[in-house]
Amino acid sequence: MSYQFLQTLWFVLIAILWIGFYFLEGFDFGVGMLLPFVGKKDVERRAIINTIGSVWDGNEVWLLTAGGATFAAFPQWYATMFSGFYLALFLLLVGLIIRGVAFEYRSKDPNPKWRSTFDWMIAVGSFLPALLLGTAFANLARGVPIDAKMMYTGNLFTLLNPYGLIGGLATVSVFLLHGANFLGLKLDGELRERVHALSTKLYIAAAVITTLLLIGTYIFTDITSKLGINPGITPIAAYLALLLTIFFINRRMEGWAFIMTALHIVLTQVTFFLLMFPRVMISSTNPDFSLTIYNASSSQYTLSVMSIIALIFVPIVLAYQGWTYYMFRKRITTKKESLVY
């Protein structure tokens, strides 16, 4: 396999990992953020957590694998991005830490204050990563200051520009809607009704902010020169899928509503990677300083070894993760016998 082919292959593989992570952890983060608002009683909150209880940790591993794969395949990208976005990533880590522990600890003490504290840690710990990842990805598309030595020369506030913030809010709002659609699929009874009532409002927020993101993308990124004024079927389908969600929400077709937000998330991420390729970090200082799959990658030998390993193990992982969802496919109610603590 040629070096260039391997570099492209690893760009695609890392893109798939991020897309998988957004799709899966997207509803996990949404469910987490909705937890204190949808669940009013303890059993309700337990039921809500149980919709993702058996899978959230596995879903989060997609992020870890994306991080590890970036280090292995494009170490310069990993080094520049992780050191450059230092404080943003620190906050993201804090979110993931408090959230992960809270899932495990919240039910282990009967004190209502204890439980409420951990429930809010789940909500905040889901909100922070969603906001920060959205902001980071928007900034990647927009370009960030990088010098000739591949060094990030901005700081945290460089990332907090209008387009970055819209990206963050769009991600939060879409994850909320995606989470609500997932809860509609997994819950039953009164909770299901409550989620349904909420999802119309969440749809409006997501549609408005995503429209802003779309406009912003034309203004702040090089999408017109890269993909054209008509950017092609992928981004258009992404946008339409989101708009179609309300149609299915109104008709209470929860499965389809979930498929629509899933499609929107997946296609939006595909658009992002199409826009970036073959760049992995765009330099706003000078386009020539951008990191690409060619100047940021590992050697041909390392990429070959990693490709063989990925080709063997990725299908196995996909098979058993998919099988988990199948095992836990039933709806969850607040009945005592249905809940696992």
Next chain:
Amino acid sequence: MDPLTLSRWQFGLTTVYHFLFVPLTLGLGWFVAYMQTRYYQTKDETFHKMAKFWGKLFLINFAIGVVTGIVQEFQFGMNWSEYSRFVGDIFGAPLAIEALLAFFLESTFLGIWIFGEGKVPEKVHLASIWLAAIGSNLSALWILLANGWMQHPVGYVIDPVTGRPMLNDFYALVTNPKGWLFFFHTIASGLATASFLILGVSAYHIVRQNSVTLFKRSFQMAAIVGLVAAALVILDGHTQGQYIYQTQPMKMASIEALWNTEQPASFSILTIGDLSGKKEVWSLRLPAVTSFLACNNFNCAVRGVYDIQAQYQQQYGPGDYIPLMVVTYWAFRFMFLIGFLMALLAILFLFALRKDIEKAKWMKWVPWVIVLPYIANISGWLLTEMGRQPWIVQGLLKVQDAVSPNLTTVDLLISLIGYVVVYGSLAAADFYLMRKYAIAGADVPMQESVDVASPLVGAQD
């Protein structure tokens, strides 16, 4: 303080903290899997309760180990970007493989184990705890192969253009003896850590006559495993000594406070150094024992700190190549003595089990043995990592050249204080829950449900 010093403190603290939880995860998973298997085979309810009880403690501990592990993977890029650029062609591979092979396995099947009882077939539920335990231990293998490479780089050539090591032999990377010795040492000390937790908690309940059958059975199991594990840790540690002698002579010399080359080399029972830590004031020594530790015979020459320092200055340029000896010297002694003490205690417990241990007066002190492996585990890592200083990759890259150049003191202070606050609070919650569930005994269900009707603070009902 400068960003380099702060980054070192942050990496040290977060890593030590992470490793407070990891060994118990590694070891206790096997115990729970075995207990559940025995229940599956015999349908003896005691085994079922055992698996449940120790499983509770396993999960409380697991949660913190796993979330603090995420920090570890990100920190290389965040704080050590120049290191990441330098070693990316090699070091990233085991990390990515760790995520793909181990993290997915561990997290997915642990999810099934927690939520699947009664929902998935019993066989699947049993298999899931085994797969989760295998996943945790596989993850240890890959991260230790990565660390082994930092201690003893293999399978690479230096790129003439960039000066960076490039992987040219993946097989050498995955068969690096250093990594495998670390691996066996770590899983054995994980088993020892779990054994001593079980011994301590069981003793607490045996003294109080709670579920005596269950806790005596646990105690016996843990005493046997604890003895075997401690013996393996010691044997592996002795083998490691010879590798350190060959590949990291400076680490060897600093552990032994061996200033000048000796043949045969003596072992320091107690050395007092001056304030710089680089000069001896007084010492008491056993002849030839260091030679045994380093080469498995009593007569080889072991090189001293000053000689190696002189050689390194010639080889790598001026600089201080001597690790902080007060740490390496004492960490080794703590680890070594506690290792033997644990083996000895396990033997004593096994003998005591032949009689009526409920009535033994000393049993009420046994819960304190829980702290022993923790001190030994942390000492071991301090010795390994600080003994490699000033190198981040032995002989190839120094720590001072590895730090992210864009970080400011303010960045580091924010993150360091943030980690201390978050980790501190979580440690308090973990300790509270571990203690509570350990003391509550085997008859308390996993979680208590709050009264269905009670409104929650923060919920608008």
